[in-house]
Amino acid sequence: MNHLDLLTFARGSALNWALIIFTAGVVLRLFEILGLGRKADLAKPRLDSPGSGWRTMFTRSLPPEGMLKRDPVTYIGGYVFHVGLFLGIFFFAPHIEFFRSMTGLGWPALPSALVDASVVAAIVALAALLAHRLNNPVKRMLSGFGDYLAWALTLLPLLTGYMAYHHLFVEYTLMLALHLFSVELLLVCLPFTKLFHTFSVFISRWYNGEIFGRKGVAS
Amino acid sequence: MSATLAKGINSFKEVLDAPIASFFSSCVHCGLCAEACLFYTETGDPKYTPIHKLEPLRRVWQQEYTLLGKLGKMLGLSKPVTDEELEEWKPLVYNSCTMCSRCAMVCPVGNDMTYMIRKMREGMAASGHAPAGLVSATTRSVEIGSPMGIRLPAVKAQMKHVQDDTGIEIPMDVAGAEYMVLMSSMEIINFPEYLAAIARIMKQAGKTWTLCSEAFEATNSGIQIGASDIAKVLVQRVVDGAEKLKVKTVISPECGHAFTALRWEGPNLIGRAYTFDVQHILEVLDDFRSAGLLKTSGFEEARLTFHDPCQIVRRGGLLDQPRNLLNLVAKNYVETKDHGKMNWCCGGGGGVSAIEEAEPLRLQAFKVKKAQLEETGAKTLVTACANCRIVLEEGLEHYHMNIPVVGLTELIAEHLKEGE
Numbered sequence: 001m002n003h004l005d006l007l008t009f010a011r012g013s014a015l016n017w018a019l020i021i022f023t024a025g026v027v028l029r030l031f032e033i034l035g036l037g038r039k040a041d042l043a044k045p046r047l048d049s050p051g052s053g054w055r056t057m058f059t060r061s062l063p064p065e066g067m068l069k070r071d072p073v074t075y076i077g078g079y080v081f082h083v084g085l086f087l088g089i090f091f092f093a094p095h096i097e098f099f100r101s102m103t104g105l106g107w108p109a110l111p112s113a114l115v116d117a118s119v120v121a122a123i124v125a126l127a128a129l130l131a132h133r134l135n136n137p138v139k140r141m142l143s144g145f146g147d148y149l150a151w152a153l154t155l156l157p158l159l160t161g162y163m164a165y166h167h168l169f170v171e172y173t174l175m176l177a178l179h180l181f182s183v184e185l186l187l188v189c190l191p192f193t194k195l196f197h198t199f200s201v202f203i204s205r206w207y208n209g210e211i212f213g214r215k216g217v218a219s
Numbered sequence: 220m221s222a223t224l225a226k227g228i229n230s231f232k233e234v235l236d237a238p239i240a241s242f243f244s245s246c247v248h249c250g251l252c253a254e255a256c257l258f259y260t261e262t263g264d265p266k267y268t269p270i271h272k273l274e275p276l277r278r279v280w281q282q283e284y285t286l287l288g289k290l291g292k293m294l295g296l297s298k299p300v301t302d303e304e305l306e307e308w309k310p311l312v313y314n315s316c317t318m319c320s321r322c323a324m325v326c327p328v329g330n331d332m333t334y335m336i337r338k339m340r341e342g343m344a345a346s347g348h349a350p351a352g353l354v355s356a357t358t359r360s361v362e363i364g365s366p367m368g369i370r371l372p373a374v375k376a377q378m379k380h381v382q383d384d385t386g387i388e389i390p391m392d393v394a395g396a397e398y399m400v401l402m403s404s405m406e407i408i409n410f411p412e413y414l415a416a417i418a419r420i421m422k423q424a425g426k427t428w429t430l431c432s433e434a435f436e437a438t439n440s441g442i443q444i445g446a447s448d449i450a451k452v453l454v455q456r457v458v459d460g461a462e463k464l465k466v467k468t469v470i471s472p473e474c475g476h477a478f479t480a481l482r483w484e485g486p487n488l489i490g491r492a493y494t495f496d497v498q499h500i501l502e503v504l505d506d507f508r509s510a511g512l513l514k515t516s517g518f519e520e521a522r523l524t525f526h527d528p529c530q531i532v533r534r535g536g537l538l539d540q541p542r543n544l545l546n547l548v549a550k551n552y553v554e555t556k557d558h559g560k561m562n563w564c565c566g567g568g569g570g571v572s573a574i575e576e577a578e579p580l581r582l583q584a585f586k587v588k589k590a591q592l593e594e595t596g597a598k599t600l601v602t603a604c605a606n607c608r609i610v611l612e613e614g615l616e617h618y619h620m621n622i623p624v625v626g627l628t629e630l631i632a633e634h635l636k637e638g639e
């Protein structure tokens with residue numbers, strides 16, 4: 001198999017299978033969570049915070065007072081990483097082209113240099129967060145194989161994407177194929193690892209906001 | 220009722236629901252919840268990280284309710300939860316969690332650890348891993364009627380005492396009264412001022428009220444230990460009493476956990492909505508205030524600060540009421556840093572104050588309160604929970620701080636206009 005064949009495979013059946021497993025996995029996990037259901041709350045709710053669940057989905061992205069100072073690396077590293085990754089995925093011109101080819105939907109891209117910088121920032125943030133995870137006693141205690149796996153799975157697409165864009169080390173066609181494979185690996189693993197928080201965070205934040213909203217403590 | 224591991228695991232399986240599954244799925248092991256928990260911040264010991272306290276429950280969830288976990292279990296790859304492990308977790312689930320919910324305000328993915336601890340305790344109790352102090356408090360509640368072993372004659376003695384003191388008759392079992400007043404044991408034993416305060420405030424407001432001989436105790440140790448069957452029996456007493464006397468509103472005393480038990484858990488325990496309202500005493504007082512039924516005179520001159528009881532503010536929604544009331548009677552009122560819904564717990568909620576072996580840890584955790592208080596330079600500490608009050612008094616004494624702790628209801632009563 002030459003590099004072009006590999007890329008064709010990565011773009012073709014490998015991608016299709018990855019998307020199928022990803023979609024099925026996400027549906028399964030959502031079903032596993034929501035399928036457990038919950039009992040209706042019979043206590044009369046306070047009425048002063050309607051929509052608290054929906055608001056919490058967004059407001060929980062901000063650090064509560066005093067928290068930023070307690071753990072700046074986690075907050076700042078977390079923001080830089082998430083924003084960088086988001087821009088890298090959704091605002092890089094070739095990616096948008098790719099989404100357009102798949103879904104017919106397109107949107108304006110950001111200048112490549114800016115996307116490039118945001119990806120570098122995301123990679124640096126990931127490195128800092130890993131160092132923090134290894135150094136901070138709480139994080140180290142909480143972390144297991146799954147956490148480091150999730151970290152590596154996230155780093156690979158960023159790294160291979162960066163290398164492909166800058167034509168570093170490996171022949172471009174091969175690098176592009178590797179980039180696609182790394183993304184496919186991420187997609188396949190996402191539903192079954194910590195990375196599933198990409199979806200479940202909206203559910204857990206909603207429950208939090210809803211539970212506290214009923215008590216009149218809106219977020 | 221014999222407790223076994225199987226019963227405990229079964230109960231874990233029963234309490235696991237969609238919110239908990241979403242919480243465990245979302246946790247990114249960022250450790251931020253630890254930074255919100257006084258047991259971690261004051262000890263620096265990572266084992267007090269809130270989400271870590273739930274680890275056995277998480278594993279049962281993973282092994283029973285996720286595809287990968289089930290596969291792992293089938294292949295013998297997963298570590299089953301054992302009695303030894305639960306015994307090891309006992310001090311984490313009980314001694315070092317006051318169910319204060321501060322961590323739930325902070326977790327970036329929105330995990331509500333208190334919701335989970337409350338449910339996890341069901342399995343801990345069912346498997347025989349609840350602390351002795353809570354077990355005996357719960358037994359006394361069922362057999363005698365109150366966790367501290369107080370019987371009706373003690374209540375009657377206090378009624379008489381208050382009657383003699385205030386010259387106001389204390390009503391008992393008066394059908395059709397608007398309010399039915401409950402107390403916590405702590406108030407009956409340690410703070411008779413509370414009942415006197417209620418009598419004077421009700422008289423001034425011109426409201427009818429009553430105590431109930433069959434239901435005078437508001438606290439519910441069934442909830443703190445994690446035994447919903449017992450919690451239900453205790454709530455049912457109050458419901459029966461209130462419905463028999465046909466009162467409109469049951470007033471929960473200044474005890475925060477009593478309020479949580481009656482207001483938020485009760486209807487779910489008995490499986491139906493109440494036919495009456497439940498209000499915390501501060502809600503009642505603030506209603507009186509805004510209706511012009513609470514007339515006070517004079518102001519406290521000393522620098523005062525307020526300790527927000529977790530169950531009343533963060534888990535009860537009473538943020539403004541205590542402040543409205545304080546401003547009626549205090550000129551020099553200062554807030555602590557992190558007040559309101561981010562206030563730090565006294566360290567004794569959630570049953571912790573009833574667990575003897577938890578005392579050294581509780582006093583260590585109190586350092587955060589100490590620092591908060593010192594920063595305000597307050598000369599008097601006001602609060603609105605009898606349990607907080609005892610715990611605060613003990614902590615202040617331990618650290619040789621000479622700051623009196625006052626209940627807000629009594630403070631208001633002290634300033635009632637005489638003769639109205």
Ligand code: SF4
Nearest residue numbers: 246247249250252326
């Ligand atoms: S703060 Fe939330 S996401 Fe972070 S470790 Fe604690 S429970 Fe998990």
Ligand code: SF4
Nearest residue numbers: 256316317319320322
């Ligand atoms: S509820 Fe309070 S005491 Fe319990 S883990 Fe959370 S912050 Fe700590």
